[in-house]
Amino acid sequence: MDQKQIEAIVNAVLQEMNSPAAAPRPLQSAGAAPAPAPSTAGEGPLPDLAGEEVKRWIGIGQPNNAKALGDLRAATNARVAVGRTGTRSRTLPYLRFLADHSLSRDTVFKEIPEEWTTRTGLFIVQTQVSDKDEYLTRPDLGRMLSEEGRRLISEKCIHQPQVQIVLSDGLSTDAMTANYDEILPPLVKGFESAGLKVGTPFFVKYGRVKVEDEIGEHLQADVVVLLIGERPGLGQSESMSAYMVYRPAVATTVESDRTVISNIHKLGTPPVEASAVIVDTVKKMIAQKTSGINLK
Ligand code: B12
Secondary structure (H helix, E strand, O other), X not given: OOHHHHHHHHXXXXXXXXXXXXXXXXXXXXXXXXXXXXXXXXXXXXXXXXXXXHHHOOOOOOOOOHHHHHHHHHHOOOOOOOOOEOOEOOHHHHHHHHHHHHHHHHHHHOOOOHHHHHHHOOOEEEEOOOOHHHHHHOOOHHHOEOHHHHHHHHHXXXXXXXXXXXXXXXXXXXXXXXXXXXXXXXXXXXHHHOOOOEOOOEEEEOOOOOHHHHHHHHHOOOEEEEXXXXXXXXXXXXXXXXXXXXXXXXXXXOHHHEEEEEEEOOOOEOHHHHHHHHHHHHHHHHHHOOOHHHOO
């Protein structure tokens, strides 16, 4: 192939890219009359399958009440009004499902980025888990600190705090990186304003909920607040939970001793708001000397 032929091909491709057929096709916005599904068969660039535009798309053709359908679509992040083809899903919602599923898988498998831990200045301790595969297959090991982890917290943490904050990747690394900046500073400030002695926050890599019992017992904390990544759902992979427990001990603390605030993320309970609820809950725990189902 000579230079001229190559240039002709490049020009033809560039021309095609500039043609209207190649431009992203606008999707249906909530409230307007439903449009045909945007092509996913090579007629133009695919829209961002995890993006807002696709989430808001209405896949029901010729609805009786387009306005009501639009209102329903706008009222929830659930997969409603996606339409169907016979008994099957339409292509776009199916591709969106696959994209959301990939996001969820990614956040479970992702390691906490080193830049993030460096930026936050948190020190890291590890559980008895040695890698992600083991984390997923051996939950028991994620409930116990490593020998080195125990040594580090003894050395670096304030002992006998009234409240000990612990952060952990858990099942969603994104929950930590997305919410940290808006939850930790207001939480520490809130506890300090309430006159509580706050321990040294740190990060537990590969943590499960029960690891907070060993930490609390070791540091003799009154209350432990564990901020941990939740198992991601489809389309929501940044959700964090706060598992709180009064005077935990490995041998005696049971699940019903914990109080949980879940669904902390920008589209659920926003992190700043959650921090206010956590501070209030911890104050109650300290006043009533209990947590979980016994807390009034
Ligand atoms: C997985 C899960 C479970 C699994 C936990 C099994 C396991 N080993 O992972 C099972 C199916 C057993 C379960 C049961 C229950 N769950 Co559940 N669960 C979840 C889910 C989907 C994810 C939790 C997660 O990712 N945790 C983080 C990982 C890292 O933790 P882990 O150490 O691996 O596992 C521990 C936690 O998952 C914890 N846990 C799970 N659910 C609950 C509920 C409560 C009240 C407590 C204290 C602890 C707890 O128990 C595990 C063992 O220590 C959340 C939904 C969400 N958005 O968070 C609901 C969720 C936390 N569960 C909930 C509820 C209500 C329950 C039950 C009380 C249901 C019932 N009526 O029996 C029981 C209580 C179980 C308990 N441990 O005391 C609610 C809590 C609502 C609230 N704010 O109080 C949530 C938020 C779901 C919801 N939206 O309603 N759950």
